[in-house]
Amino acid sequence: MRLRxxxxxxxxxxxxxxxxxxxxxxxxxxxxxxxxxxxDHNGEYAGTDWEPCTCWDETRRLVLLPLPPRRSGGYSDEPPF
Incomplete structure (x- = not known):
């Protein structure tokens, strides 16, 4: 397991x-x-699917620090903790 x-x-x-x-x-x-x-049914490009590899689990995650939502006008004045 490689964590980041x-x-x-x-x-x-x-x-x-x-x-x-x-x-x-x-x-x-x-x-x-x-x-x-x-x-699609006409053979035209309709999108791209992502198939994850078995070498990692992309759902394995742990929340370290909840953050306040970003404001559209710049930085938030709300502390993150």
Whole structure:
């Protein structure tokens, strides 16, 4: 398990401790998964799906510090704790 600290905005702003992909993984080459493009019934491009690799669990996270929401006019005057 390789841990790092990240800022997330969903479901609310917070600093989280999260797992990262294995850099030496032969399946994803350290990317953490693969993108798959798909098409609609006419064969036109309709979007991209993300398939995570088995070398990490992207749902494994721990909230370290909840943060106040950002204000559109600049910095918040509310303390984060």
């Amino acid at each position: 600290i990240r800022r997330t905005a969903w479901p609310r702003p917070a600093l989280i401790l999260t797992d990262t992909p294995q850099p030496s993984c032969p399946l994803c080459l350290g990317e953490g998964g693969h993108n798959h493009d798909y098409g």
